Amino acid sequence: MKADSIHLFDFLGSGKTIFEIPVFQRNYEWDKAQCEQLFKDLTIAAQNDTDHFIGAIVYVTETGNKMSHIYRIIDGQQRLTSLTLLLKALSDADKQDHAEIEEEYLTNKYLDDNNHLKLKPVEHDYEAFESVMNEMADYDQPSKVIDNYRLFQKLISNSDIDSSKLYEAMNHFNMVYIELSSDPNEENPQVIFESLNSTGVSLSSSDLVRNFLLMKLDSQEQSDLYKKYWVKIERMFATKTFAEFIRHYLVVKTHVSVKRNNVYGSYKDYFITEKLNSENALADLFKFANYYDQILNHKTEDSEFNRVLDHINVMDSKVVFPYLMLLMDLITSGEIDQGQANSLAHILESYLFRLKACQLPTNGLNKIVVGLCDLSKVNGNLKLRLLRLLKANFPDDRKLSDSLMEVDLYHQRNHLAKLALVILEEHRTKETIDFNDAQVEHIMPQRLNAEWRLQVTNADKVKEQFGGTLGNLTLTKYNQEMSNKPYDEKREYYQDSNVFLTREVAKTYDHWGKDTITDRTRKLTDELIKIFPMPDIKEVSEEEITGEYTIDQTVDVTGKKPVQITISGDDYSVKTWRQMLVVFLNDIWNKDSLNFDRIKENRQIDRMLFRVNRNPEKLENGTEIETNFSATVILAIIAKVSEICDITDQVSYTVR
Structure with a gap:
């Protein structure tokens, strides 16, 4: 130099x-x-x-x-x-x-x-x-x-x-x-x-990956591989989407959650560990980029799979894209057929819809998807693996029904309300509806006029309580024309609507109010329960349920023994719940002592762990902790500490 x-x-x-x-x-x-x-x-x-x-x-x-x-x-x-x-x-x-x-x-x-x-x-x-x-x-x-x-x-x-x-x-x-x-x-x-x-x-992570793969080559090879692979990949994505693709690609390949600020470092580690060369690495990126592009634009060769991809995109659930890419690659390699992929995708679609409709948190999905992408833990049955990881938090029919009957779906989950209506319409017409072209219509309008207040008893209260529920919503392409009209005028308009769901309202109900909204909500909810079915979890026997769980999953571990805890990609073998707690806290200390100090600042954790009186254990840093807890409490402690340290999506454990 x-x-x-x-x-x-x-x-x-x-x-x-x-x-x-x-x-x-x-x-x-x-x-x-x-x-x-x-x-x-x-x-x-x-x-x-x-x-x-x-x-x-x-x-x-x-x-x-x-x-x-x-x-x-x-x-x-x-x-x-x-x-x-x-x-x-x-x-x-x-x-x-x-x-x-x-x-x-x-x-x-x-x-x-x-x-x-x-x-x-x-x-x-x-x-x-x-x-x-x-x-x-x-x-x-x-x-x-x-x-x-x-x-x-x-x-x-x-x-x-x-x-x-x-x-x-x-x-x-x-x-x-x-x-x-x-x-x-x-x-x-x-x-x-x-x-x-x-x-x-700073360059973007995609810039850094590109430079890493091409810089070491001579000029001609750089040019050849750039034109053959990279420029084609680049054209598929905007910069932000490109970085997200590489992050999701790494989840498929490494079975580890990758932070947004460490995409390049993780890719470089993967490249070196797998002993790849630039051409093979670029060819594989190109293959998976095509999968990703098809997922984003729901344009695979299978119309049923495309509908599921469309629905998942509308639900803004990109976190599951790595698993969808894996399914597409398994189809390409002949390890599964399209029918199997569709079946698995429908289960995932039902899970996502139910989670969002019930307003349940989805932050544990990241770790679940990481587990789904690890084929070494599948034992030849992808469906069983999927059900095992989703089972603990899969909202049942009762929970979904209760939520849809009460939740203001329009204001709190606007896209979900529109998606539900589009899917209900598709099931009536058997045709694909352009989601962007449809508009949500409030049958009882959002702004009540004198006529509505005369026609409906306690109209303002009914609108406040039920105006955003599924039963008061339908689809139209021209909702501005009829938005505030009284129901009898709307009904005449609905009779000639090109939307089956809307014509159905006019045919079924001669007036509109609290009872009709509730009745229609119940009917549509029953339909959605069938469209997004709860899978037969009974297939997963108690013996089969043993396996890996994310730390934020609700699991009854009574009678179970831990065999492993995974923290930020590192696996530790354990034999008891108490040992698992000690191993976990030692890992926290070794990786970031400041995080350990933050744990002690939490009053509840400090009171439970660091005021030893019954069964003390000494950590590697010399600190004594209390370990005389049940398995359920130990899991709760680990979950809380993970939250404090911002590593919830990086902690899982395996039981038998």
């Missing part, structure tokens, strides 16, 4: 030099404010005739054709591109300096057309950059390259300082270059890149 300070023109003026921005780097993204600041720095340098430090450029050297030097930019490509655009704008503004700027700093006179320009941007920016450098005015696509070049032209034109003096001042720009060798036995560019990224503007 070589490093030194250098003036900008000495760096750019090197003969037969190509500054190549590798395909794995981000597109050019500098905004207006950053460009204006760069020009302001140039103005100050021109006025004061002083040097100005512009940062560092890190690159790997290679030898190209005709003894040219290729600098593959590892860090600083955004700044280098902006400086080049500024130089081009100065060149165009000052005919006297035009030839010198072009020949010395922007082009390679003696290299072929492909390497004629000194800076070679990523493919996304190349055409726009080439149009600027070659003064082609017909480029009309949105581009930061074009925008910032024109901004520099405007700033130069409006400046009180002559363009020639601004050009001279650019030689006051001082920088540090860090030259890395391409020899694999010397410094690792990836490690240096990660170090630089940790102190600058």
Whole structure:
């Protein structure tokens, strides 16, 4: 590695030099404010005739054709591109300096057309950059390259300082270059890149994964794999969705919950542990990205599976996407057929609908999905594994019925109300309904007028108590037209509705009020109980129920013995509940002593654990704790401590 300070023109003026921005780097993204600041720095340098430090450029050297030097930019490509655009704008503004700027700093006179320009941007920016450098005015696509070049032209034109003096001042720009060798036995560019990224503007986790997979390859292989896999994956997702995909992909592959701020680190660990190479890793990412895209857009080859995917998306339950990707991969590999996948997906769909309709917390789903993705614990029966993990918190028919009869589904679960109505309609027509096209109509309107108050006894009270329940809701495409009309007028309109569910209201009820709302809610609830059935949990015998549970699941462990506790991916064998408590607290202490201090600040935990009087056990840090508790209480203590330490989704245990 070589490093030194250098003036900008000495760096750019090197003969037969190509500054190549590798395909794995981000597109050019500098905004207006950053460009204006760069020009302001140039103005100050021109006025004061002083040097100005512009940062560092890190690159790997290679030898190209005709003894040219290729600098593959590892860090600083955004700044280098902006400086080049500024130089081009100065060149165009000052005919006297035009030839010198072009020949010395922007082009390679003696290299072929492909390497004629000194800076070679990523493919996304190349055409726009080439149009600027070659003064082609017909480029009309949105581009930061074009925008910032024109901004520099405007700033130069409006400046009180002559363009020639601004050009001279650019030689006051001082920088540090860090030259890395391409020899694999010397410094690792990836490690240096990660170090630089940790102190600058952070790249997204997907950027870091891309760089990790491509940076170690030669230029041609980088380009080939980027075009074959990465660019196709990138086109499927927005940046945020891309990072979420990689996180869910890792759940499938590692069977461990991955935190959003550790996606890149987890992927790198997975890559190294599995001894992957870049091409195999990219091919697998591409395969699962296609699964993910089909899940997001519910566009698989099976219409029944697509309906379930659509419903899960509406319920905003992306947490189960890893399991859905796993099912699709098992279909692809021939380990299960589409019918089996549909059956499992329907169970999951029923579980999610019931949880949300009953307003039950879903934060334990993450750990459940992690368990579902671990095929080593399936023992050949995916359905049994699914039922085993869902059983403890699966709302039964009574709980679902009670909730739907009372809950203001519209205001508290707006999407769920609309989804329930769409599904009820689909079961009547046997046709798929466009969820986005449908609107929820309140039969008794949200704003009552005098006519409604005359027609319905205690109308305001009825609306307050039952207005948002399922029985008072239906679907329409034109709810603004009839929203506040009295029921008899609405009924006439409903009779001609293109929505079966709405026509049914007009046919069944000749008036509208508390009793009719309650009656319809009961009927629709009974239908939903059948549409989202409770699976036959009796299939899961007591012997079979033994297995892994998340710490926030409600499980009757009477007569059971623990055999293992898993904490943040680490497995510990245990033989008793008391030992499990000790092992858990030792892990908390070893991984983060500050968390241990937080536990002691909780009065209830402090009173139960640290005021020893009956059966003390000593932890590894010398602290004595009370352990004379039942299995149920020990699980409650571990659950509470997990909540305090924010690791609830990372703790599970296995019983037999």
